[in-house]
Amino acid sequence: METSQYLDMFIEESQEHLQAINEHLLSFEKDHENLTLVDEIFRSAHTLKGMSATMGFEDLASLTHQMENVLDAVRNKKISVTEDIIDIVFDAVDHLEKMVTSITEGGDGKLDVSHVVAQLEKVEKGTTIDQNNSEQTMDKMSTVVPAHTFDEYQKTVISQAVDQGYGVYEIAIQLDDQCMLKGARAYMVFEVLENKGEIIQSVPSVEEIEQEQFENTFSITFITEQNEKSVKDSIYRVSEIKDVMIQRVSLEESASSHSENDTKPDKADLKKETNNKKTEKRIQTKSIRVNLERIDKLMNSFEELLVDKARLEQRAREKNDQPMVEIIEQMNRASTDLQNTILDMRMVPIDEVFNRFPKMVRSLTKELGKKIELEVTGAETELDRTMVDQIGDPLVHLIRNSVDHGIEDPVVRKQAGKKETGHIHLKSFHSGNDVIIEIVDDGAGIDKEKIIKKAVNKGIITSENRKALTDPQVFDLLFAPGFSTAEQISDISGRGVGLDVVKNTIESLGGSIVIESKLGEGTSFSIQLPLTLSIITALLVDVQNETYALPLTSIKETAVITKDQINHVHSQTVLQYRDKVIPLVFLSETFGLNKIDADEYSTVIVHKGEKQVALVVDGFIGQREIVIKGLGNYLNQVFAISGSTILGDGEVALIVDCNALIS
Template sequence: MTEKEFRAEAAELVEALANGVSALDTGLRGGRVAPALINDVFRAAHSLKGIGGLIGLPALGHLAHAMEDALDAMRLGKVTPTTGVLSVLDEAVELFQKLVEANPQEAARLEDRVNEVSRRVGAIKTGVEPAAAVVARTPKDLDLAPEFFSVLTEYEEHRLTDNVAQGVPIYLVHAPLALDAFDVGLGKLTEALKSRGEIITTLPSSEKAPGVIAFDLLFAGQVAVAELGDAVRALDPAFTASIVGTRPRNSVQAPEPAPARPAAVEEETLVPAHSAATPRTETVRVDIEKLDRLMNVVGEIALVRTGLGRIADLLRVDGGHTQPVIELQKLARSLERKIDELQGGIMEVRMVPLTQTFERLQRIVKKTARELAKEVEFVVHGEETELDKLLMEQLVDPLVPLVRNAVDHGVESADARQRAGKPAAGRVTISAQPRGNHVLISVEDDGAGLDEVAIRKAALEKLLVTEERVGTLTGRELWNLIFLPGFSTRREATDVSGRGVGMDVVKTNIARLSGMIEIDSVAGRGTRFSLTVPITLAIIQSLIVRVRGRTLAMPLGGVSEILAYDGQLLRTVEAREVFQTRKGTVPLLRLGDVFGYPGTDVANGYVILVGVGLNRVGIVVDELVGRQDIVIKPMGRLLKGLRGIAGATDLGERSTVLVLDVGGLVEEALGVNAAA
């Protein structure tokens, strides 16, 4: 493995560790910490310890070592997990997250902190608190196929629970037998097993081979896997015995029945639960850069295809329907279908569910709530929604401050909530919904709503609006002020939200993803931030338009409707042009004017409606050239900050055109950022 792959693995282990600690916290609140869970976290720490040195981060190894010791003590019941212990572990997890992304210089700067936290984590194992009553590991933790549980009688379930709770290893013995004489073979096996422990159940199943019946015996016994294996093989070489490990736990809300897993794994390949097991996997880790490169190549092939299609069209116009021309057109069409498939395939590989991101947010909510001593319930909907992996990573940045704010500024103190007749525990809901090529993600709290008085006051103090203007702002116009750079309603930034990440940064980050953010707030009821982001950044369907002789690409994602331009429907309101549509008037934006192109717009052009809800704008163009899939290339450093431009793209005829940033243009037209 390369260092990069080790690093990726370390990042995964840190993630597992973080989820584990978060699950321990949930368990602790529920008054029940499953020993298996502690064991899982212990294993993650153990594996991480080994990796630290390999990626040139010995500090990570040291911290993991301390963590491993602490968890070992907990696992063996010498130390009880308490909120105090967990908050130390939380600190360590946070440090791991920083370390795993750090380069050697950054890691060196973190050294003091690592030593300090390592010392505190190390102190956990010397904890003198007596161990809590042993909490039963449940059979649900066993890595058994769900159908196994479906055939256990109540009594058998009880026996299994009892054995598991006492730490007796559970084995699965597989015995294929000839149908005509199976009772003899089974009788011998039963006898052999009973002398070594307890048979919990005997499950017959049809083998694929005819004339053969197989039995899967669930057996509990204090024997070594090798000894048991030898004993059963002595009866019949076809018999196998394997230990039933514990299910790896990755998610906080461990789902009850695990996805179908093989009931038994080959004996020799299975490692008992208490060693650092490497889960068998059928997936390949792929560097996202490699996928990007593939995607780019596919994008370029698509351009070649477009070229071929155009040549075919030209030939047809010039030479008529000759056989070769028809063939060429057919081939170009079939190439297009295949490219579509290829694109879809690569896109799918890049798609990952939001689960991990939401888990991360959950940890942040918990941590923030703990720091602020608030009771907050975190509700998640639609975590199965899929997004481009790269986009997902960039989405975390804006989402983190949003959930922090929801806990810090959104949810009121328990006292205030009770006075308002609300339950003491606040609620933060995050939900995702697929919307075609976009995903709608909302972060909602049930707090007091945005404080309009405070917003007005702060905006005035910071000279972000004029006194005259601030009085006329209402609702969303007013709320949108919080997106202005330098805005913060708190006099002193709290330790929690005020880490310099203001809402302006959140907004910029979302705009960078070609996304939009909207606020809804009801006094006394709560605040909701709704983000609309595309599901992928890689390939964007776009509309190619011409404006005053220039060609531009406009991502189709933001386009809701295209209307014929009609001078009759034009009005002027407060010195601004608006256009009459069936759903009311929209402000008009003339691209030619925005970018300072000389000339005037033609009279028989089009109005492209973009944006959603109240944020709709009509963009005037002269000509619609067509629709095309484009790969956006960033603009170089010099042109980076250009307003209204998202990047550039190659259209294939050796022509490079600019790609419009629809979100930015909408803002420009609505004057969101020009409130002053």
């Protein structure tokens, strides 16, 4: 069977099932009496086992099968759940994740799982899964699918098979109610069975199954040398199989079933009912999976459309063509709706990142001997797919630092009058056109004097200006490359790497990070990110007949200042503005253009957190929605330039990196 075409679907579904297992297992660890959670874990594990076997990943299927046995024993109350058992199951899930990661990276998914399988077998202690009674199975089958009828040739084949000692089985397979590809799943069942014997007949027919002209159940008459359990287990390895009912049949039983079947409803009525149910289900299907590359191509095409629309709009205004201007205004409304729709398609809940942290914190607390509770809120907050992919590693660094440096040992917390269990709150929410992610802990807080002393020793600051530093400036020293206040190096943190990478990554996404802390009470990391990176609103400014774009998210306000407001302090040009002294930067000088001396200057006040800088420009052109274009490999290191955009007249405008100027 050719399985490569199903690989992407297998990877995506495997990751979803593993995440579901992790979430329910974490909940079950807190509530051992809730066997409903075990049922959910078992269902995900069972589906994963079937998918893995079908795709040929035997190590994955073997481990999942043994884990499934333990879960079945738990839900049937054959074994009592202990913390050690939970740890072993978590260890098994870790191995499953490693194998799926290997497959995702192009590997074969092979891993030595003998040790964890042996542990699971010890937990199981020889318990067996009860098999369905054959009489109950027969009664259940008769209510699910119609009995098979055979022509003379098929009767001859069955008779010869029985005479030669083969088993003849009637197998009813019921798919999950949520199965989206019924035909594909049925095809996988056929492939599995054809490797073990010979299929005589199916109800409905093969053609009807291929066209998905059946409900969630179909049946097969099958001849094989293998026993019922082997056949049943083979079918269960296919994903999205809800139930398998199997019974040994003879020609006499078939004839009897056929006579009873004559009293069943008319075939036309059944077909009509089936079509009605299919129509109902089709109406309920409101989502499809689309490859991200297709959405990227759609976005690129739309970006080109925006550029052409801007050029057309400028040409119409230059020619004072009022009818054309009105048409373009209608295009603007339509393009705005289309833009919002495309951006919404790229938006995904940030829980794709957040859902990895509860298990990570659990593992770290056991390693460090601490007691920590992680609270996650706002996981439904949506962010651009590209940003979700890149924000994961910075958040891992921050949470590991909170666990290692922030939360104290239980004994220390008790001595300080705190609860032995520390608390970390990971939350996200929308704020205007931005997404805010905060990591707040109730740990020891940050010792500012310790930071200052370390910074002086490293030569990052001098002892003379240490007293002039504000709290935000002190905390900002933690982001200096190689800076760490950890007294001991561990595998978790304290090697002087991480926070500088965190800051660089966040700023490369157009965001910012701020630290707030109070000694003895806790620390808060607040990350501010734009919703998307592809299309932004910017202020176009004129600098020496060149047009530059300033992202609106960085702009606090615009102002016109006079020459007497400008001062020079310690060889730096500053501006006295709103009872504050802020640096003043002439963009013409920054970009190697001539500086013009004037009595008044147009300025744009930009900010990053609490830091502010006034940028001097020649004039304001106006606010525009611009499409961000990269500069290419040769120009990506240009100072204070983060990208470019194409204006309505076809000219290229550079996008100013305000964060670089503020730094």
